[in-house]
Amino acid sequence: MCAHSLCMVLIALWAIFGLAACQHSAVQTETAFRCSGSWFIPPSFHGNAWSQGGDGTHLHFVYEPLFLYQAADRRYLPQLGTAYSISADRRQLTVKLRPTARWHDDTPFRSIDVKSSFLIYWLQGWGGALERIDTPDEQTVVFVWQRPFNPVEERQMLGQRIQAPAHLFSKWADTAEKLLARSPRRRLGQEPTSAQQKAFEQLLLDKNEQLQLAYAFRPEKPIGTNAYQVSQITASEMVLKRYPRSWHTAVKVPEVRILRGSTNDVMWAYLLGGDVDASHAATPPDVAEQMRKLNPHLKQLNLPDYLNFGYVLNLRQAPFKQLAFRQALAHLIDRDRLRQIASYYSLTSDDRHLPLMAHDAQDWLSPALENTLQHYPHDLQKAEKLLNEAGFKRNAEQNWLSPDGTPLQFEIAVIAGYSDWILASESLASQLTRFGIPAQVRTYDSALYHQLIRNGEFQMAAAFGLDYKVYTQPAFSMDRLFARNGFLSKAAGLPERLPGPAGRAIDLQKSVETLMDNADPQVYRPALNDLLWLANQQLHFLAIYEKRIGVFVQEGERIRNWPAADDPVWSLTAQGLDVTYAYLLSSGRLEPVNREARL
């Protein structure tokens, strides 16, 4: 009986396997661009891009901004906008819109759509000094500000996605406009009275109420203006079809398939099998080499990610509050080793720990400043010397003791699930332990991690340092590193003022504001120099590597004409890789291999 039932099970298995195999091989026909991504799976998925459930990779293919900023040649690529102008006092930005653009439900795209989108952004907290948005005609939109808008705000007006069609969102956008009119005018340097503060807080509560109502809107599918519209959604796959009345007439690929991204190893399997045309799963060099060997269609491009990785130190706690200790730490870390282990294709940060990207560092460093900067190369003897001079000693086990005799030992905080951060931190912990400072890595889930960092309840934590994503120059990085509420400055516990070059006190917040609020290099360069000098001297953030994303693209299997790695179009990745894919498809640069499938 036993043998009989075993036979039955085996026959059943064979039948299932065999039939399934026949069936599966019959379904591989479609020609589409395939990439990996994420979205909320049904039933949580909906078409409101503003709220949870509507977010996902598809947004970049469905919506578009007025312009895309190509950082490599500092050029705006027209999308929904065709031209823009800025008034002499920088209080008005006028954008001319594309008359042929349409929403996916065939409603013509008009200036009120831009207005409603930015009013929802305003409800979310953007544009604190925005006065109003005018729409003199259907193809013109004018942003009017209470004060001159800064370069970051300019970039945001031109580069944020237009994702609130007025015919769907007017209910909330109209109320937002009324609230905007109520918005108090704030004068620089003038503290608000208690009545003004109260009115301001009430306004924010009202804004939040409207926002919650807008979030509750749940259309079935998103309605955008970009080249593709959502056609089908399951948990594992999302199919986008070309919108036939799109203004993107050059599109050659009729369909985009987004496959749910999973672990890195699963993504490697997809790449090996030629199941995706582009993927940026973190890949060690040996695996990358093997994949290229097994799938000759794969090309690897190492692109800048406009971020660097490193460690923020908590200056509130001993021994990190001692500058000599931080300098010793900078000398003892073998940053190149960490980079090789955690993110092979990235660039080891230079030994001055500046929040600058390698490709443009020279643009921001004056020769005078360069001469004053310190270098912290990997040098264990130098680290030992610095510690000894600062009163640290080794005990009988050769472990270090602080000047008051307390044994030194660290915990390195990392976000759970960030595999490259964990690898780097494990390697750092073993470097420190070998040097005589026992260290261990502790992982925290994302919510807890950010709370600990913000509250300063850590010793040394892995974090991103420079951030060129929002604004491709150092201003935003300096905001993170030095502003009163900057992510890293708050974590490190920096004071309001620090002694700068020649002992001059530098007001950190003021310097950051000067940098953020001015487009004129004559005005912002001195502030930038001060902050760069401080980053180099204070070492509250130790830069390890400038991140590169290893992107695998599959050339000539389904899709062809991928641009070379040095093509300026890849600098769109500052806004996300999916933005670049969407642009390459909508502009017709990528085309299907199968000629019959072309449009």
Next chain:
Amino acid sequence: MSPRLRKWTSALITILAATLISFVLIRAMPGDFLDLRANELVTTQGLPYATAYKIASSQYNYDPNLPLWQQFVSYFGGLLHGNLGTSMTLRIPVSSVLLQALPWTLFLNFLALLLSFSVGTTLGLLLAWKRRSRVLSGLMNGFAVLSQAIPDFLIGLLLLVFFGVRLRWFPLRGAYDISYTPGFNLPFMFSVLQHAILPAMAYTLSTVGGWMLAMRASATQVLNEEYLLVAQAKGLKSKRIFGRYLARNAIMPPVTQLAIAFASMISGSIFVEWMFAYPGIGYFFGYALGNRDFTLLQGILLVSTLTMVVANLLADAVYSWIDPRVKT
């Protein structure tokens, strides 16, 4: 109190206790998401902390200042009316999430358990029956140890690479082919089965060894019983002894484990579901944990508890059916 009533009462108490404990534990999780959001608002909008906290609280539709017992009473009152609440972050009824995701998880687990239990116990029985064959014993033991030692997500990956990528026999992801219309139609149902095979095999291969070893231990014990000797002495055919005497008596301990295995597979399905992008409860469980969506998490844990309790009751019923001497 009759044994049956006692069993039902104990099941009810288990559900109540699990609901209460999970309710308290979830809220005791470290990481105050409202504080995090409030701090974001303080930073980005220059709000006083109290106002920012109020806004954050309304965004999550959660008032942490309400005493815990009041929160529980409100939640439990909803439960009594069949209302599992609304997801704090997704803003949809928890029941709609569970209704859509749970059937996939149950189907996959049922298929996997059916396969691993039937193959594992059959092989275990065979192993005990042929216990003098060193080759068979060595092979089976080796397989059992290997299958126990390799985690399901690693087996899943190997299956994915071999059957999905290399041989292209099975789809790599999802629950069904997007080109079919979901419903009671043959192409769709066949596609569902086809998509379930790799994830089900990942579970099966990682658990089949356990069933094999459990069944072998149980059957070896039964083989030493005198009634088996009597049956042989009476000259009964080995087929009859194997099926009626050995298998039927040896299967009882694994049946008890079956219930526990079923319930624990539901909560342990995250990795395999994630790997195969399967639309089950695993995705939502991970999401709810990461986003501190208390109501969604509570709903999923409640379902897991209910599954465990129902599976135990079913195991008891099956147990008394297999062995009529055991009365519930």
